[in-house]
Amino acid sequence: MGKLTDLDIRNWMRSGERFEQRGDGDGVYLCFPARFAVPVWKLRYRFAGKPRTVNLGSYRDLSIADARKTAKELRARVALGYDVAGEKQERKREAVAKIEAEKAVITMGALADDYFSSQILGRWKHPNIVRSRIENDIKPNIGKLAIGEIRPTHVDAMLKAIVRRGAPTMANDVLRWVKRMFDYAIKRQMISFNPAAAFDLADAGGKEESRDRWLTRSELAALFAAMRSARGWNIENGLTVKLLLLLAVRKGELIQARVSEFDLDAAVWYLPADRTKTGAAIDIPLPNQAVACLRELVRLGNGSGWLLPARKMQERMVPHIDLNTVGAALAKNIKPLMPGAENFTLHDFRRTARTHLAALGVAPHIGERCLNHAIKGVEGIYNQHDFFDERREALQKWADLLDVIAGDEQGKVVPLRPAKMA
Structure with a gap:
């Protein structure tokens, strides 16, 4: 039989004709058993007096000319004393071992x-x-x-x-x-x-010292002005910052909050014990401005059970926004618009609220309870009154002051309510 042709091979494939070998000469042959979808090129040779066979590749990947060229190169290596079939098997073993090793690597x-x-x-x-x-x-x-x-x-x-x-x-x-x-x-x-x-x-970050940073009235006015004009600063971030100021809560308590924790009609946030630093549940009175902000966040959540649901799919699969989302946006979009202000963090809002509450004449023990701090000493042991009404009055005073501060740069009071309500 002479050299193989493309016409022969295509006819065999079209008709479904199967065979173990059809020779092309010089040890090259085509194999097309029933288990193969495409014919495969093979090369027969002898090494150390023993017959050997090596796969060259499928007809899909190697044309007749390519198969003959590859076979010629391999025969040359055999003539130099190399067992090309053994080399191929060794390369395969090395590849498999590498894959298994990569699977076993712990990142x-x-x-x-x-x-x-x-x-x-x-x-x-x-x-x-x-x-x-x-x-x-x-x-x-x-x-x-x-x-x-x-x-x-x-x-x-x-x-x-x-x-x-x-x-x-x-x-x-x-x-x-x-x-x-x-x-x-x-x-x-x-x-x-x-x-x-x-x-x-x-x-790393050096020795940690207790922070004493708080924002003055002028700095708060600059903060509100920056939030009104900053590009890339979305409404959810703005509402979150306002709520952290209004309520003086820890950022994790707000960011991880479920909508079910809030009774907006009664203006109360029932913060559960498992999410407070003290390990004790607390009922937080909500000033009018906070209720307005919370209603808008619930609307923006579009039915989510979380107050601040995750805004995009992510590998960590946490249902709410990351704890650093708002802080990172603050650093990127707001702080550059406040060049004269010393650096501050979201946690500094608690100290800011506490300082201004004192300036408003709020009693120290009421101010401490507004931050969900335990009352120290003997009084804290025997006095279990939670000062809910007193805290409501104090936080409302603070919210009203923030309305005034927000309007300082415009010469008028700017309510800390969202611009548009549902």
């Missing part, structure tokens, strides 16, 4: 998830704080690296990146958590050393 992201599931979830009162550090800082910086490949230089670069964005306290938190995660991996024989072990707070 920092996987370690962080494992640590969170086994050591944090169900054990820590506020696990989402740790989850936030994992998703916002650890994974973006070193999450894709195999834990065995992470070196101190990687840890150092991550910490410096967090400090550069103006979050030294978070850099300290991240250092503490990655140290614990690497120790966890050592105990389970995943790695043999902790690449973060040599670092201390001086290498």
Whole structure:
């Protein structure tokens, strides 16, 4: 039989004719058994006196000319003493071993998830704080690296990146958590050393000191003016900032809130114990301005059970916005419009409210309860009155003052209610 032709091969394929081999010469032949969808090229040769066969590829991938050229190159290697079939099998074994090895590699992201599931979830009162550090800082910086490949230089670069964005306290938190995660991996024989072990707070955000930052009336007026004019600043972020100021609550308490916790008709927020720092539930009186903001957030949530639902699909699969979403937007869109103001954070709003409450003549123990601080000393032990009515009066005074402050730059009172209500 002569050389094969494309016409012959296509006719065999069209008619469904099957065969074990049709020769093309020089050891090259075509194989088309019933189990193959497309004919396959093969090369017969002898090595060390024994017959050998190697696959060249399918007819779909190799034309007749390509199959003959490949066979010629392989015969040349055989002539030089190489077993080309054995080489191909070895390459296949190496590829399979590499794939299996890659599957077995534990990345920092996987370690962080494992640590969170086994050591944090169900054990820590506020696990989402740790989850936030994992998703916002650890994974973006070193999450894709195999834990065995992470070196101190990687840890150092991550910490410096967090400090550069103006979050030294978070850099300290991240250092503490990655140290614990690497120790966890050592105990389970995943790695043999902790690449973060040599670092201390001086290498991250530095020694932490109690903050005393609060915003003055003029700074608050500048903040409201910036929120009215900033580009890229959405209404949900603005309402969140207003509520944090109006209610003096912690950002996690508000961001993780469910709509069902609020009775807007009665103007009360029933904050459950499992989401307070003190571990005690508290009923928070809502000033009129806060009720208006909350109604607008509920409307914008479009039926969500969360006050601040997640705005897009994300890997972390948390149903509400991230704890850093509003703070990051504040740093990006608002603070550049307040060049004369010293740096401040969302948490400083609590100190701001407390300071202005005192200036309004609110009694210290009422001001402390407005921040859900326990009353200290013997009085705190024996006096279990929650001062709900007094807190309502105090927070309403504070809300009315914020209305005045919001209008300072325009020379008129600007209510802290949304511009449009449903």
